[in-house]
Every structure is written in C-alpha cells, then in structure tokens.
Amino acid sequence: MKAFGKILGLVLLGLLLIIVALGFALSHLFDPNDYKDEIRQIARDKAHIELTLNGDIGWSLFPWLGLELHDASVATLAAPNKPFADLQMIGLSVRVLPLLRKEVQMSDVRVEGLNLRLTRDKAGHGNWQDIGQPAPATASAETPAQPAAPASSAKPDTASQPIKLDIDSLTVNNARVEYNDEQNGKQFSAESIQLSTGPIHEATSTPVKLTAFLGTNQPVMRVKTEVDGKLRFDRVLKRYQFEDMRITGEASGEPLQGKTVTYAAQGQILVDLAANVAEWSSLKISANQLRALGELKAHSLDTTAQISGGLSIAQLDLAKFLDSIGHPLPPMAPGSLSKVEMVSRLSGTPTSVTFDELNLKVDDSTFSGRIAVEDFAKQALRIQLKGDTFDADRYLPPKTAEATSATAARQAEVQSSEAGALAASGDTPLPAAPTKSGWSTAKLIPVTRLKALDLTADISFGQLTISKLPIQNAALKANSQGGLLTLETLRGDLYKGHFAANGSLDVRPMLPLVNLQTRINNVPVEKILQSQGQKPPINGLLTLDSNVTGSGNSQNALIESLNGTANFVLNDGVLLNANLEQQLCQGIATLNRKTLSGAPRGKDTPFKALKGSLVFHNGVASNPDLIVSIPGMSVKGDGDIDLRVLGMDYRIGITVEGDKSAMPDPACQVGKNFVGVELPLRCRGPLELGAKACRLDKEGLGKVAAKVAGNKISEKLEEKLGDKVSPELKEALKGLFKR
Numbered sequence: 001m002k003a004f005g006k007i008l009g010l011v012l013l014g015l016l017l018i019i020v021a022l023g024f025a026l027s028h029l030f031d032p033n034d035y036k037d038e039i040r041q042i043a044r045d046k047a048h049i050e051l052t053l054n055g056d057i058g059w060s061l062f063p064w065l066g067l068e069l070h071d072a073s074v075a076t077l078a079a080p081n082k083p084f085a086d087l088q089m090i091g092l093s094v095r096v097l098p099l100l101r102k103e104v105q106m107s108d109v110r111v112e113g114l115n116l117r118l119t120r121d122k123a124g125h126g127n128w129q130d131i132g133q134p135a136p137a138t139a140s141a142e143t144p145a146q147p148a149a150p151a152s153s154a155k156p157d158t159a160s161q162p163i164k165l166d167i168d169s170l171t172v173n174n175a176r177v178e179y180n181d182e183q184n185g186k187q188f189s190a191e192s193i194q195l196s197t198g199p200i201h202e203a204t205s206t207p208v209k210l211t212a213f214l215g216t217n218q219p220v221m222r223v224k225t226e227v228d229g230k231l232r233f234d235r236v237l238k239r240y241q242f243e244d245m246r247i248t249g250e251a252s253g254e255p256l257q258g259k260t261v262t263y264a265a266q267g268q269i270l271v272d273l274a275a276n277v278a279e280w281s282s283l284k285i286s287a288n289q290l291r292a293l294g295e296l297k298a299h300s301l302d303t304t305a306q307i308s309g310g311l312s313i314a315q316l317d318l319a320k321f322l323d324s325i326g327h328p329l330p331p332m333a334p335g336s337l338s339k340v341e342m343v344s345r346l347s348g349t350p351t352s353v354t355f356d357e358l359n360l361k362v363d364d365s366t367f368s369g370r371i372a373v374e375d376f377a378k379q380a381l382r383i384q385l386k387g388d389t390f391d392a393d394r395y396l397p398p399k400t401a402e403a404t405s406a407t408a409a410r411q412a413e414v415q416s417s418e419a420g421a422l423a424a425s426g427d428t429p430l431p432a433a434p435t436k437s438g439w440s441t442a443k444l445i446p447v448t449r450l451k452a453l454d455l456t457a458d459i460s461f462g463q464l465t466i467s468k469l470p471i472q473n474a475a476l477k478a479n480s481q482g483g484l485l486t487l488e489t490l491r492g493d494l495y496k497g498h499f500a501a502n503g504s505l506d507v508r509p510m511l512p513l514v515n516l517q518t519r520i521n522n523v524p525v526e527k528i529l530q531s532q533g534q535k536p537p538i539n540g541l542l543t544l545d546s547n548v549t550g551s552g553n554s555q556n557a558l559i560e561s562l563n564g565t566a567n568f569v570l571n572d573g574v575l576l577n578a579n580l581e582q583q584l585c586q587g588i589a590t591l592n593r594k595t596l597s598g599a600p601r602g603k604d605t606p607f608k609a610l611k612g613s614l615v616f617h618n619g620v621a622s623n624p625d626l627i628v629s630i631p632g633m634s635v636k637g638d639g640d641i642d643l644r645v646l647g648m649d650y651r652i653g654i655t656v657e658g659d660k661s662a663m664p665d666p667a668c669q670v671g672k673n674f675v676g677v678e679l680p681l682r683c684r685g686p687l688e689l690g691a692k693a694c695r696l697d698k699e700g701l702g703k704v705a706a707k708v709a710g711n712k713i714s715e716k717l718e719e720k721l722g723d724k725v726s727p728e729l730k731e732a733l734k735g736l737f738k739r
Contacts, residue, residue, distance in 0.1 A: 032057045048132045050080040055089075066093030066107075076127060077135035084127050088113030106167040114175040114193075122182045167200040187217040197231075205230040205243060221253030238273035245269055257326030263287045276301040280309075288324045289316045307348045315341040315361075333394035339363050351376055358385075365390045380454040391465040431685030431693050434647040439556040447507045447553065455480040461492075468531040469494060483508040487516075497523030497541065511551045514558060520544040525570060537690020540573025540610065548616055559619050559643050566614040566621070575605040575691040605630060605691065612637075619644040626650070641687065652681035652694065 032039070036053050043051035055070025073086035089112040120126045175193035180186075191213045198207040208231045214223040229245035246266040252259070267283040278298045285292040294311040318340040319329050329337065340362055344355040354372040361367075369385035456479045464474035474492035478485065484506050491500035503516035521543050526536035548564030551557070608629040614621040619642070626637030639650030655678045685693035 032059055044077065048077055048134050050075040050077055050083075052083065058091075067091070076130035076133065078130040078133065079127065080135075082127070084118065084131070085114070085116050087111060087115070090114075106165075108169045108171065109167060111172045112174065114172065116175075116177045118177070118179045120179075120181045120183060124183060165200060165202060167197075169199060170195065170197045172196075185218065187215075189215045191215070203232065203234050205232045216253075219254040221251065221255065223249060223251045225249035240271045240273075242269040255326065259324055259326040261287055261325050271301075273301070283309075287321075289321045291316070304349055307353075308346070310345050311342070311355075312344075313340075313342040315339055330397045332397065336363065336394050360385075362390075363394075375454075378454050379452060381456075383455070383457040383459060385459045387459065387461045387464075389463045389465075390461050393465055393468060428695070430682060430695050431689060433649060433684055434642075434645040434686045437556060437645050439554075439559050439644075441554045441556045443553050444555060444558075445505070445507065445512050445553050447512060450480065450485055450505070450507045451483040453480045453485070455485075464492065468533075469528065471499075494520075495524045495527045497521055499523060509551075511557075512553055514550045516549075517547045518544065522571075525573075534688060537576055537688060537692065538570070538573055538610075539576065540570040540607075543569045543571070546614075562616050562619045562643060564616045566616070568611060568614070570610040571608070573607050573610060575607065577603050577690075577692055607635075614641070616643075623650075626652075637683075639683070646687045647685065648683060648687055648693070650681075650683040650694075651697065652683060653678040654681060655679075 033056055036057070039053065039057075040051050043049050052073045052075070053069065053071075055072065057070075058068035059066055068089070068091040069087075070089050071086075072090075073083035075081065075083040090110070092109045093107045095106075118126065118128055172193060172195035175190075175195070177190040177193070179188040193210070193212045195208075195210045197209075200206050208227070208229055210227040212225055214225060215221060226248050227245070228247075230243040232241040232243060233239070244266075245268065246264070248264045249262075251261045251263065264286045265284065268281045269278070270281075271278045276299060278301060280296040283292075283294045283296060285294075291314040292311060293314075294309055296307060296309040298305045298307050300306050318337040319332070320338075322329055340360075342355075342358070342360045344358040344360075347354050347356065352372070352374050353376075354370065356370050358370055359366070359368055365387055367385045367387040370382075371385070372382040374380040374382055457476065459476045461474040461476075462472070464471045464476075471492035471494055474490070476490050477488040479488065480486070484504065486504045487502050489500060489502050492498070497520065499518065499520045501516060501518045503514065506513040506515075522541045523543075524539070525542040526539045528542075529536040544566060545568075546564065546566035548562055548566070550559070550561045550563070552561055610626070610628045612623050612626040614623050616622075621641040621643060622639075623641060624638050626635075626639070628635035628637070634655045635652060637650050637652040639648060639652075641648050680697035681694045682697040683691070683694040
C-alpha cells in the first residue's frame with residue numbers, strides 16, 4: 001500500500017507539473033494579440049459591444065488568470081464609431097483555483113486613463129441605454145427567437161450565496177467622467193479622478209481615498225474635492241457603512257461671484273437597503289466661517305425618503321460669511337448680523353425641509369418657533385416665530401446719496417422759514433410755502449423677489465423697533481403669493497397707547513399698488529415726531545383712523561399718488577412755542593387802536609382737543625373741518641396739507657372771550673363789542689413750524705373791524721334809546737350797523 005500511495009503521489013505531482021508546464025507554454029507560446037479580430041467578434045456576438053484594441057494584450061493563465069489591456073475603447077453597436085469609454089491601460093489577475101469555490105481572489109487592480117462619456121440626445125435617449133443591445137440591423141435580420149426552455153428544466157438555486165470578493169487593492173489613475181444633456185444644454189464632468197483602496201474583503205473595513213475635480217456649465221462651477229474613510233459592506237445583509245468619512249475641498253464659480261468656499265464634512269454614514277434606512281451620525285460641517293454639528297436619519301428610501309435629525313450652528317458673523325460666498329447683504333448698520341447661531345430639530349423630504357423647536361439668536365435678539373420651506377422649487381416659506389426684542393432699523397439700508405441730498409435741501413428750507421417765524425409777536429410776514437421734497441426717488445420695493453415669494457409669516461415680539469418706534473407686544477401676520485403681499489395685521493403698544501395696521505402690496509401691475517388701513521389710539525404725537533428726528537411743534541394724545549392707497553416704487557411716487565381718507569383727534573395737547581392768546585391780544589389791541597403794554601407771558605398754547613377729517617388726493621390732504629378747543633376761545637379751520645413737500649396752508653377763525661387773566665393787558669380787554677366776533681389767522685409754511693407759521697390775517701381783519709365798529713354804534717344806540725322804544729325797533733336799528 002505504501003508503494004501504491006507513493007506511486008499515486010508521484011502521478012499527481014507529475015500531472016500538476018504537466019498542468020503548470022502547459023499553462024506556462026500557453027501563456028508564453030500563445031499570443032492573444034494574434035486573435036484580436038476574433039476577440040472583437042466575440043465581443044459583438046456575446047456582449048453586444050464594439051471593442052477596439054489598439055494596444056497590446058498581455059495575459060497569464062496559472063496560478064493567476066491575468067489580463068492586461070492597453071489603449072482600448074468600447075462603443076455600442078448602435079454607434080460603433082462613437083466610443084463611450086476608452087482607457088490607456090487596465091490590469092487585473094484572478095487566482096484560478098478559488099474560482100471553483102465561487103471566490104474571487106484578485107491581486108492589485110489598476111486602471112489608467114479611463115474616459116467615460118455619457119450623452120443624452122435631444123430626444124432624451126442616453127447612449128448608456130444601448131450598452132449590451134444588438135445592433136439595429138442585426139436585430140432585424142435575426143431569426144425568430146426559439147421558445148424558452150420550460151422553467152422546470154432549471155430550478156434556481158435560492159440558497160446560493162453571492163460570489164465572495166477578495167481584492168488586494170484597487171487603483172484608478174487620471175480617470176474622467178463626462179455627462180452631456182443635449183435637451184437642456186447641461187454638462188457635468190469629473191476630471192483627474194484618483195482612487196485608491198486597501199484590501200477589499202467582505203464585512204471588513206477598507207481604506208478608501210478619492211480625489212477629483214468636478215465641474216458644471218449651468219451654472220459654471222468648479223469643485224475640488226477629496227474623500228477619505230473606511231468602507232465596509234455586507235452584500236447579503238445589504239448593509240453599507242462609510243466609517244470615519246471626511247470630505248474636504250474648495251468650490252468656486254458663478255453662484256459664488258468669484259469667491260472661493262473651503263468646505264469640509266465628516267461623520268459616520270450607514271445605509272441599510274434591507275430596512276430602507278440611512279443615517280449620518282457625528283455630523284460635522286464647515287464652510288468658510290460656518291461650523292455646524294448634527295445628525296441625520298432617513299427612512300422609506302424605497303419610496304419618498306423622509307429625513308429627520310438635529311442641527312446646531314455655532315455663532316458666526318453671518319454678514320461676513322455671506323460676503324465670503326459671493327452673496328453680500330445690502331448695507332446695514334455696523335455690526336449687524338455679526339452674531340448669529342441656531343439650534344433646531346429638522347425634518348424633510350427631497351423637496352422640503354422644516355426646522356422645529358428652533359432657537360435662533362440674531363445679534364441681541366432671540367427667537368423660538370418654526371421655519372419651513374414647504375417646496376424648494378416654489379420657494380414656499382412658512383415662518384412662525386416668537387422673539388424677545390428686535391431692532392429692525394439696524395437691518396435697513398441707509399439713505400441713498402440722492403435721498404440725503406433731498407432731505408438736506410428740505411431742512412435748509414425749513415430752517416430758513418423758521419428763522420423768520422416769530423410767532424409770539426405776530427408781526428412778521430407769513431412763511432413762504434415750501435417747495436422742496438424730502439422724499440426719496442430710489443427704488444423701494446423688490447418687485448422681482450416679491451413676485452416669486454410664497455410666504456406665510458406669524459411673528460410676535462416682546463419689543464419691536466421699527467422707524468425708531470419702540471413697539472411693545474408687537475404681532476405681525478402676513479402672507480404673500482403670486483405677487484400679492486397681504487399684511488393681515490401689525491399691532492402693538494406704543495408709548496402707552498396702541499396701534500394696529502393692515503393692508504396689501506400688489507406687485508403684479510406695472511406700478512406696485514399699496515393699500516393701508518391704520519388705527520392709532522392715544523399715542524403721544526410728540527414721541528412719534530421725536531423718534532423721526534423732528535422737533536415737535538405740538539404735544540397731545542393722537543387717535544387716528546385712516547384708509548389710504550398709493551402706487552409706485554419709491555417714497556416720492558407713493559406720496560404723489562396718495563389717495564384716501566382719515567379722521568383724527570388730538571387730546572390734551574399743547575401748541576409749542578406758539579402763544580395764540582398773545583396773537584389774539586395783538587389783534588384785539590389793533591381793533592381797539594391801542595398798543596400792548598406788557599411782554600408776552602408765555603410761549604405755548606394748551607388745548608383740550610384738536611380734531612378733524614382729511615381727504616387725500618394725489619398727495620394733498622384737504623382738511624375742511626378743523627376744530628380746536630382752547631380755554632377762552634374756540635377755533636375752526638379749513639385748509640390743505642401738501643404731503644409732497646410737507647407743507648400746510650390754513651385759514652383759521654378764532655372766537656375769543658378775552659383776556660381773563662388776573663391782571664389783563666388794558667389793550668387786550670374784550671368788551672361787549674367783541675362778543676361773537678371771529679378773528680382770522682392764516683397759517684402757511686412747513687409742517688414742522690406748527691402754529692409758529694400762523695399770522696393774523698390782516699385782509700380779514702378789516703371785515704372784523706367793520707363788525708366791531710357796528711357793535712360800538714349799537715351800544716351807543718342802546719344807551720340813547722333806553723326803554724323809550726320797543727325792543728323790535730332797537731333790533732332793527734342795530735341791524736343797520738351790522739350789515
């Protein structure tokens with residue numbers, strides 16, 4: 001038996017040597033380059049591809065089944081002269097014996113100079129769809145297909161396992177992938193692709209490193225990127241992991257306006273196709289100054305993916321960040337948006353994203369609530385926030401040079417009028433009517449953005465500062481769609497009073513249309529004027545109802561087209577630096593043909609109420625029913641307020657009871673002859689002057705003098721007649737002198 005075993009061993013050794021010798025002979029004596037035409041034909045017949053072999057073919061048979069191709073290209077049979085792929089060299093080898101066990105044990109796989117060109121034509125057909133398809137002419141000439149073998153003749157091996165992979169390494173040098181869509185003209189490319197891996201084994205971590213330059217033409221973008229990490233996969237469980245993943249790179253192009261973004265992302269990625277879930281944990285993202293942490297999870301990958309997770313953005317200077325990516329903000333107050341941070345839960349789909357449990361800090365303000373983009377394509381934005389304090393003025397652009405120049409010109413005109421407005425004496429001429437407009441002609445409304453805006457907003461503030469007005473407990477509700485912005489409400493407490501407004505802005509017509517309704521209740525008017533940098537000519541609690549419309553895209557155009565109505569009441573007020581009583585004393589002294597002996601006793605005129613109505617027509621407000629309740633006199637007025645130049649022109653009638661002070665000026669004493677007499681005033685000039693722009697109307701004063709003279713004659717008749725004539729005759733005689 002020992003001899004038999006020894007003989008059998010020698011026989012097997014001899015057979016193995018024969019096989020090795022045969023493999024060596026085949027690989028060295030047989031040259032595959034002599035059979036290129038046959039190889040091409042086999043590729044056409046079996047793989048249905050057009051294979052072009054311009055370089056040499058190298059091969060080995062045992063113990064490695066090796067293949068090396070040089071300068072080869074592949075095309076579809078539908079377009080054999082348009083290769084979709086070519087390469088400079090590919091080299092790989094497989095151990096022969098493990099193939100019998102359905103194991104693929106490969107040495108290093110190298111690919112050099114691969115070019116892959118994918119094209120979709122104008123009809124929407126991609127050249128990759130023809131890969132493996134017979135040529136059209138060949139397909140038409142083929143004989144009818146034979147009936148398929150009965151299914152029972154070959155039972156599938158449901159328990160079979162996938163082929164086991166075992167590759168020492170994979171290296172791809174200088175590869176390029178290009179995609180061209182002729183339907184929309186878009187192009188995408190990935191160039192200078194470098195890929196290297198460690199040993200590739202099932203269910204083990206494989207080091208992977210990939211670098212590439214990516215580019216698109218719509219918009220023009222160039223991206224340099226590098227991916228590094230460890231890839232782990234289990235094809236049986238359909239589970240794929242990218243451990244310790246890190247992506248770094250730089251991006252530039254048209255969307256960045258010539259700026260460069262340096263970005264990085266890292267974390268652990270898991271994709272489980274059996275459960276249709278994926279997650280990105282230990283997420284870290286950076287882009288220039290932006291730093292973010294978080295986690296993302298996705299489910300329902302087989303249908304519409306649903307995303308959830310959390311995101312935290314560290315404090316950053318948002319203004320500088322946006323400028324660094326080519327999207328600078330409009331000019332704002334220094335330091336605006338310099339401290340912005342956010343923490344939120346998020347959820348979304350491929351077309352939407354929602355930030356819930358949002359905590360957002362913007363400079364000195366803190367907001368909580370919810371922000372959602374319901375549709376990326378429609379830019380459908382939904383905002384529901386609650387803030388503590390917010391100064392909106394610091395985020396508004398400063399005045400343009402044109403607006404500043406217009407304001408300066410108007411202020412100079414006002415100062416010139418004010419210099420000569422000595423209201424206390426009443427002797428100076430009326431101020432000239434203003435002619436300079438302080439309104440800007442710069443574009444005010446971003447029409448293009450508003451036309452595309454789909455917005456629903458519900459925001460509340462503990463304190464909102466806008467136009468320098470500190471609004472307490474402010475609430476804002478607005479929506480915009482299709483170019484129509486609707487202000488449902490803007491309300492709040494203002495200087496212990498209250499206000500509310502609603503209206504709309506329609507940018508669909510050629511000229512934007514504005515409609516605004518306001519209600520102001522018991523708000524100190526002087527506080528409003530002071531907040532706008534004006535010296536108030538009047539104090540008092542303002543109650544106002546208005547409904548106005550306007551059209552245009554600048555302050556000047558909106559004012560010039562202003563139409564509508566308003567009603568106002570100013571209670572418990574004071575006309576500052578305007579002693580109407582003194583002016584009236586001057587008028588009475590003139591009628592008495594006397595001179596005031598004392599100096600003016602005060603600068604202001606208090607009043608109980610000032611009220612009336614306004615009718616706006618193309619920027620001019622008519623006020624036909626002005627009534628002022630002043631102790632000792634009643635005041636009625638009729639005039640216009642020209643909002644285009646912020647000027648006024650009024651005729652005022654004042655009925656007085658006289659100087660009722662403890663020691664009245666003798667020249668200002670009111671006798672019976674002044675009872676019921678209405679003294680005229682004319683007020684003209686800039687609104688800022690208030691009552692300082694009022695003067696005695698000397699033209700109307702002559703009529704008053706005639707009436708007073710009639711009263712004096714009537715008094716003398718009364719004295720002469722006494723009780724000697726009937727009352728009817730007395731009245732008739734008095735009437736002769738009152739006409």
